[in-house]
Amino acid sequence: MKEVRTTCAYCGVGCGIRATVTGARSVTIKGDAVHPANFGKLCSKGTHLGETVGLEGRLLHPMLGDQQVSWDTALEAVADKMRDCIERHGPDSVAFYVSGQLLTEDYYAANKLMKGFVGSANIDTNSRLCMASAVAAHTRAFGEDIVPVTYDDLDEADLILLVGSNTAWCHPVIWQRIEAAREARGTKIVVIDPRRTETAEQADLHVPVLPDGDVALFGALLDDMVRRGLAPGDDHSSEHGVSPDVFAALADIVAENPRMVTVFSMGANQSVAGTDKGNAIINLHIATGRINAPGMGPFSMTGQPNAMGGREVGGLANMLACHLGFSNAERTDVAAFWQTDRLSAAPGLKAVDMFRAVHEGRIKFLWVMATNPAVSMPDAGFVREALARCETVVVSDVIADTDTARFAHIRLPALGWGEKDGTVTNSERRISRQRALFAAPGEARADWSIIADVAARLGHGDAFAWQSAAGVFREYAAMTALAVKHGKVLNLTAKAAVSDAEYEAMEPFIWGGRHPMAGREMRHVSVEARKRAFDPDFPLRLNTGRYRDQWHTMTRTGLAPTLSQHRREPLLEVHPADAVAAGVVHGALAMVMTASGQSTFRVCVTDAQARGQAFVPMHWTDAMASGGRGNLLLDQAVDPISGQPGFKDNACRIAPV
């Protein structure tokens, strides 16, 4: 039996794991007591990772249609289709849609191939759905995508505001850390959320803001701090829906506790005003001087295990690698580093626009890696139509039959958690190793090496001649010298010459230090309380989100029987008065209808749901064969700055089935 130190496959907390391999495909899991992200703690999902490592449902061989083929044949087919598409329709007819599940090395390779050698920036990631608004807010305020705090600041805060974050369910180990701070130093906890979630139940104060009322609420808070002499200038606030009593309690607690961390997550980011929400939060910290010191700062918690790593190496369509943009000076340096004359000239299409371009036939070749957009994108029915129309869909995945894989012309078997080697970056900028526990099953291969092989077939072999994940990491680390040259904080140059053995043994580390913005200029950005128009045909405001024990589209957590016990099916949560008005009954089925689609859910009547609002989960899929598809109901409206879709405030109506 061997024990391997690795990192959890799921959320952006990035917990360290000690995995003891007990058989060919079996493992026992415990928390890594010395990993600084979790000090030995794990949540239910991490604890039950061992139940998900079997080979049931795995994609083990390259497939052309339904036919198993050799890697040579499959890679040649991918390269042929790409080359043909580029020659006939130009580089922008090709796109990659990748994932925060990829390791940083995979992400780096995909980004380099697309932006550097295909010559288009049409590579975007499901992180667009997760934290693109936080990225845009950081960039506007700090000039770079920097999270200006670490988990240690949670330990040292007197007040933690949780905005749009059901932390107890979605980042449980962070929640345990917050509870420990409360125990140790009496830290106050305030939850700003339209729903009375399990986190809100346990807070000192729950502030039930209106959906998308956060910008107005933080504007009003800033006004209040100005009146109290705690911040300079003035601001203008509009409707946030919080009662005067609750607002006064919130303003008092904020005024009295300068050591304040504001954790914000999907409830803030997944909005048509997501970037402005992030900046409204950051503005409050900048204006009151609550940043760059212990126990203070705005803290974007990422959803995915490697959303941050993707951000670092340019997984988003609107940036190059290493936090660099598309200015002439930055492009010149990136082109020289990659030794290419094909570097994309401008940002590419963000996720929602990318699938629109597929739908319209402008993108003819789409390579989807480690994600399931047929379920997870908003207006998922439209995305399915787009996939069905696309000339060539390539899917790299560990699972053979996902809703997206059903549209694939070519499927490539990728390594999964416990098989692949590389690095991930968690929400506090901590880079940790994911290490292999098992040999590659079947013919599955690492994503970075699949990409490198396609690049070689397109004639770019010299630029992709890595022998290992360590080689990719070294190149990325060396490239951060360009970030330093352009005044960024991101700097891994000290790791650019790590040996394979040093990479193998690499301990978790944070880049940028504890308070990376100290001494740097930060900007107070003007924000707008953008809202959707009320539609009388759809009088309820539909919110969507996650359950405690499920992850994304359940391709992994659906394999763990223990995790299914928490919530066995997707529920429509609705206030008692709205249930009566619509004639729906607790425990019966109801149809949820929007302008985009409809789906059936079992009803849960609860006063934890505010009147006029409804909630459904995002996880269930056709491939899982049980009802309630949340993302079929959502429209394609996005934040105009970040391009992140608004998953939390769609107009709907409900009716009995």
Ligand code: SF4
């Ligand atoms: Fe994994 Fe996140 Fe749970 Fe930690 S909190 S064990 S990273 S799912």
